[in-house]
Amino acid sequence: MAKITPSKIDVAVIGSGFAGLAAATTLASKGLKVTVFERHHQAGGRARQFKCDGFTFDMGPSWYWMPDVFDRYFAQFGRTVKELYDLRRLDPSYRVEFSQGPMDVPADIDPLAQLFETIEPGAGGQLKRFLSEAKTKYDIGMGRFVNKPAHSPLEFARLDILRDAPRLQLLRSFSSHVRKHFKDPRLIQLMEFPVLFLGSKPQNTPALYSLMNYADTALGTWYPMGGMHQIVEGMVQVAKEQGVHFEFNCTVEAILETQGKTSGLRVGGVNVPCNNVIAACDYHHAEQHLLPKTHRRYDEAYWDKRxxxxxxxxxxxxxxxxxxxxxxxxxxxxxxxxxxxxxxxxxxxxxxxxxxxxxxxxxxxxxxxxxxxxxxxxxxxxxxxxxxxxxxxxxxxxxxxxxxxxxxxxxxxxxxxxxxxxxxxxxxxxxSAYKGNAYGLANTLRQTAFLKPKLKSKLPGTWFAGQLTTPGPGVPPSIISGQVAASEVLKASGLDGIPETVNIEQLEVFEG
Ligand SMILES: Cc1cc2nc3c(=O)[nH]c(=O)nc-3n(C[C@H](O)[C@H](O)[C@H](O)COP(=O)(O)OP(=O)(O)OC[C@H]3O[C@@H](n4cnc5c(N)ncnc54)[C@H](O)[C@@H]3O)c2cc1C
Incomplete structure (x- = not known):
């Protein structure tokens, strides 16, 4: 356990995964004094890295999807991905071993559509239609939904959002959406794998999540040379440039409360005073084990039903x-x-x-x-x-x-x-992952947007970020979650938050 020297902190962040790093950097860039407390000796959380016998292993994420999210993130701090790591697009994007034999998924859409056509007549055109709809969802979702704190459904009750809502296909199942376009079991599995591996059964997942197929197939599968941990190293570098202070090997034991408000953290038996905390560790751990009982919004029965x-x-x-x-x-x-x-x-x-x-x-x-x-x-x-x-x-x-x-x-x-x-x-x-989960909550309709565990704690001054709250699991959503939580702290401190909408013209487009 490192020795903590309590000094004046505006915001304490628990955890240095993608959410914690993004939250801390966003706050520090606005002039707040931020310290990140991390249990491990290195940053990255589920994206840590270890080396042994000449091998360098990424421990968690390996698919670099949605490159636009990383580009926009670093641009906010005047940096580019290119300056921080060497990103390569993979071609083929990946291989699938079916019982009938292997299929290599080409990076470009036209050869992919041709491949689909050889498997099922008409499937090439269907793929383009499917991806065109998926692109609409991606643009609407990334442009207008994911940056919202999702405190209440009213945030989504704007005319333009309501007008677009049907196109998101929230009430249709992913499974039936895929089967409307494809009949061959291999093509169905190919389209269903991103939701199955990262979330829930396709039958229980809204068709909205075909935006992940757009991310996978059209925006591409990338790899930062040196490993996925290069993203973490880039984010830590930018965090330090913005003035974030890190305390590694420091397990937070409690979030402290005084007179009904957040008043600090207890770390290694030392009380660290501060009025704002972003808990960017697993939500269940932070709420059920670090927060005082009277300030918990949820109980164990709630979590057990997730x-x-x-x-x-x-x-x-x-x-x-x-x-x-x-x-x-x-x-x-x-x-x-x-x-x-x-x-x-x-x-x-x-x-x-x-x-x-x-x-x-x-x-x-x-x-x-x-x-x-x-x-x-x-x-x-x-x-x-x-x-x-x-x-x-x-x-x-x-x-x-x-x-x-x-x-x-x-x-x-x-x-x-x-x-x-x-x-x-x-x-x-x-x-401290609840039930040993790897990727947080399943992507079901009942666990989407304002139906997820809330970003805002019942204890004023404490906020949550990371893959168990909005917008959800995965590296890009975790980064966004950290930024949205930081934005709420900024607003609560009388400062400008980050914009809730993204100019979707900035996104690299695929016209199906
Ligand atoms: C095996 C695996 C493969 C994955 N593959 C992909 C992929 O290919 N692509 C993709 O986009 N996503 C993938 N994911 C999901 C992605 O890695 C996660 O969604 C994301 O990393 C979560 O980030 P986070 O900041 O929310 O949480 P975490 O990374 O879990 O960070 C939380 C941090 O809090 C720290 N902490 C916890 N408790 C305390 C405490 N009391 N005091 C101090 N610190 C504490 C932890 O040590 C940790 O560093 C994968 C995940 C796993 C596990």
């Missing part, structure tokens, strides 16, 4: 050989999709025959593995709140390795020189 997004069973692997034909991102959809979805969402169980995902950044980036080696992680989505079962984890590892080796047609297990397992237990230990 639909959580999946946890993950991860294996970080260092392999002392190259694997010919391996892609940067490969999704293994060679076993039944619905069965695994049920085991995550309906009838929680360790999956019998899991879908999984392989990330191998060494395919793009030689800096993350020793020469002649591959760096990869395998990710299996699992139900949140599972009981520990190492035997099940070992069984799953064996199953997915069998499938990976069969598809790659090379022995891999014999060449593993580094292996680390990471599962729901570590999500709880490292992030």
């Amino acid at each position: 639909a959580m997004s999946p946890s993950s069973l991860l294996f970080y692997l260092g392999v002392n050989r190259r694997i010919p034909g391996l892609k940067h991102h490969t999704l293994f959809f060679d076993t039944p999709f619905d069965a695994h979805a049920e085991e995550i969402y309906d009838d929680p169980a360790w999956p019998k025959d899991p879908l999984f995902y392989v990330c191998a950044p060494s395919v793009t980036d030689p800096s993350v593995a020793p020469e002649g080696c591959e760096n990869m992680f395998l990710l299996v989505p699992t139900a949140p709140g599972m009981a520990d079962d190492q035997e099940a984890c070992d069984r799953i590892y064996g199953q997915i390795m069998d499938r990976l080796e069969a598809r790659m047609d090379v022995p891999i297990r014999d060449h593993i020189v580094y292996k680390r397992q990471y599962d729901h237990r570590q999500f709880v230990a490292d992030y």
Whole structure:
């Protein structure tokens, strides 16, 4: 535990994930004195990085989607992505291993549409129509919805928003929306994977979230050389440029209250006075464990009723050989999709025959593995709140390795020189993650916008940010969440908040 020297702080931020970094930097850029308290020795939260035996592993996010969000974020502080990290677009964007064989998803729309056409006559045109609608949702959502604090439905009761609401397709299910356009099971799985992996069953997800297909397919899949942690390093650099102070190895033990208002934090037994706190750690942890009981808006029964997004069973692997034909991102959809979805969402169980995902950044980036080696992680989505079962984890590892080796047609297990397992237990230990969730709340209609846990605490002066509040899970939404929470603090301090609308003309457009 680092020694804290209490000094005057305008805002204390708990956690240095994307939300905490964005909140702190936004506030500091407006002249407030901000300190970030982080439990770990490094920033990044779920996007931390570790190095071992010459391998550099990103621990969490690996898909860099919505590049416009990062561009706009850094531009607010007079910086560009280019100055901070070397971003490359991946082509193919990713590979999908179906039972019928592999499919490489090209980065450009026209070759993708041609590929769809070879699988299902007419599907190329359908893809363009689907993406054109998805672009509308993306533009409306990103331009007018996500930057709102979502305190109440009234914020959305403006004429222009109400006029656009039907185009967001909030009341239609993602599953039926996809099936309206495509019949081939492979194309359906391809379109459904972003919502399944990050949120909830497509049947329970509003068609609004096809905006993620626009992000994935049209805006592209990118990679910052050196790893996803480069984004964190860029954000920390900009935070420091704006004057943010960091206290690492500091676990916040309580949010303090005096006379009904926020009066500081307790960190390592020391009281740190300040009138504003942004809790950018897991919401449930902050509200149920750090806030005084009388100021909690929710109780354990509320949390137990939330639909959580999946946890993950991860294996970080260092392999002392190259694997010919391996892609940067490969999704293994060679076993039944619905069965695994049920085991995550309906009838929680360790999956019998899991879908999984392989990330191998060494395919793009030689800096993350020793020469002649591959760096990869395998990710299996699992139900949140599972009981520990190492035997099940070992069984799953064996199953997915069998499938990976069969598809790659090379022995891999014999060449593993580094292996680390990471599962729901570590999500709880490292992030105090409710039920060991990896990505926060599921993206269901009942957990969208003002129906999410509120950004504003019942205790005046305390705010929440991060993937469990508005706008939701994922790196770009977490950044936006931090900025929206910071904006609320600015407004409460009599300063100008950040704009709630974004000029959508600035977005790179795809005209379907
Ligand atoms: C395996 C995995 C893969 C993912 N893949 C993708 C992807 O490809 N693309 C994508 O966009 N998103 C992805 N995500 C989701 C994305 O990583 C998260 O939505 C995002 O990183 C959440 O950021 P956050 O700031 O809300 O929370 P966190 O990153 O969890 O940050 C919270 C911080 O608070 C700290 N903290 C907690 N309690 C305390 C305390 N009491 N005192 C001090 N500090 C505390 C924690 O240490 C942590 O640093 C993935 C997530 C995981 C886990």
